[in-house]
Amino acid sequence: MKAVLCKEYGPPESLVIEEIASKPVGKGEVRVALHAAGVNFPDVLIIQGKYQFKPQMPFSPGGEAAGQISELGEGVTGYAIGDRVIVMCGWGGFADEIVIGADRVVKMPDSMDYATGAAFLMTYGTSHHALKQRANIKPGETLLVLGAAGGVGLAAVELGKVMGARVIAAASTDEKLALCRKFGADEVINYSHEKIRDRVKELTGGQGADVIYDAVGGDAFDEAIRCINWEGRLLVVGFASGRIPQLPVNLALLKGCQVVGVFWGDFTRRDPELHRQNLDEMMRWFDEGKLHPHVSAEYAMEDVASALNDMMQRKVQGKAVVKTR
Ligand SMILES: NC(=O)c1ccc[n+]([C@@H]2O[C@H](COP(=O)([O-])OP(=O)(O)OC[C@H]3O[C@@H](n4cnc5c(N)ncnc54)[C@H](OP(=O)(O)O)[C@@H]3O)[C@@H](O)[C@H]2O)c1
Structure with a gap:
């Protein structure tokens, strides 16, 4: 798999892109072929070691993404291979696939494309x-x-x-x-x-x-x-x-x-039931045409540093997205 990697803390320019081995899918997990990842402020904090979470090196930043389920782990119910989902990963989204707990993915409405899905949640x-x-x-x-x-x-x-x-x-x-x-x-x-x-x-x-x-x-x-x-x-x-x-x-x-x-x-982890109700309401509002997530810029994976820098320099309106495949 292809991934943007943080190998040492630093600015966006210190990120590298590498081919790395795919992870096996464990119990309760799914593999998602990622198409797009949203760019968020915490992505810049996490690669500098300034965020609440400090993943083990090397890691891919990218807090949220969207793609299609390509493999189901043991015990996963409610999802099928081919489902289009939004992934709330915290990190790992700037890559062309991710293995993640099924509780961290949400099905996308049919009317939502991957860039919008990656920019939404x-x-x-x-x-x-x-x-x-x-x-x-x-x-x-x-x-x-x-x-x-x-x-x-x-x-x-x-x-x-x-x-x-x-x-x-x-x-x-x-x-x-x-x-x-x-x-x-x-x-x-x-x-x-x-x-x-x-x-x-x-x-x-x-x-x-x-x-x-x-x-x-x-x-x-x-x-x-x-x-x-x-x-x-x-x-x-x-x-x-x-x-x-x-x-x-x-x-x-x-x-x-x-x-x-x-x-x-933290709210999504501490109160999953209320979080689920919130998601249902937001997805319904999206389907009813009341919400219009604004993706103003799309970047290739190779240009991830520009995506992060443009956000830091207040150049992005609404959201920027990195196309991961
Ligand atoms: N609490 C939570 O659960 C939660 C969740 C998500 C994000 N956040 C936080 O919310 C903040 C905004 O996130 P975001 O993804 O919306 O970021 P964003 O898209 O970059 O928006 C931040 C806005 O802040 C303004 N700003 C003022 N001074 C700035 C500066 N020196 N550098 C950059 N922007 C500046 C900019 O608007 P103007 O140019 O118009 O001033 C910019 O549009 C971040 O601190 C992020 O960590 C918190």
Whole structure:
């Protein structure tokens, strides 16, 4: 099999592509012939040894992928050879096949192609869980999304609209904000030259946002927490800016607000039943044409370093995908 390999921690340029031996399929596992893998922020963290998980070297990065089941291990039920599936692997997706527990794959709707499948679950799964279980967002509430044209951000914009919220999208360029409008954003803020706090107050009649979705951290968090509504919920999703912000907790007191952590990967392991219900709802919404995962760039396996660097340099809108076969 052909795989992108991390043999020592380093930047994307240190990744190599090699032919390696295929793994045998064990009890409860399936082999999936991978067609595409989604590019996500954690892929860059994991190859630098900065992520929660540190796989044994050498390993393939690539947290999610999509392909077709080519072999079933002993005891696997509910799947057949030829099934088209999304793979939630954490790592191992930047390769032309993977052997993985059957509990980490999900069947794809017929209407979904492999690139879309590879770009769907991490972002939509995170944002769906964040808005539904962590923020308990209600129709008519105002949702502010920071980094709104990024992977999880754009998913939050679209899901926020499906869940009935009024969505304010905040991003760094007008081009990115135009994309957010296409995905349903009611209002936009360009935070490279507009003050998040002032604009949100202006757009909400001085009230502030009920739910703030923050995958950026840093200065954006510092400003956003100051324009949260009474009993608002600020979702801590990630720190794409590179700075984990500090919260003066008197702000939580004064705003009567909650600062709520979101860790989708752990949620899927700790509450598989609720996770399954979330998946069913998202797949149904996709089939009904309510969700449109945005794949803005596709890269060959040989160009995996460019894919990761483009994401790090804020050039990707929605999601980038690596074609693995
Ligand atoms: N908690 C969870 O369960 C979970 C799950 C998935 C991802 N995450 C985290 O969420 C964050 C975003 O992930 P993603 O896949 O959506 O990434 P992404 O597609 O690269 O989006 C991140 C966005 O952050 C903004 N940004 C601001 N400063 C940045 C900087 N210095 N470098 C890069 N981007 C910057 C960019 O928008 P502008 O240019 O418009 O500012 C960019 O669109 C990451 O920290 C990731 O680890 C968390």
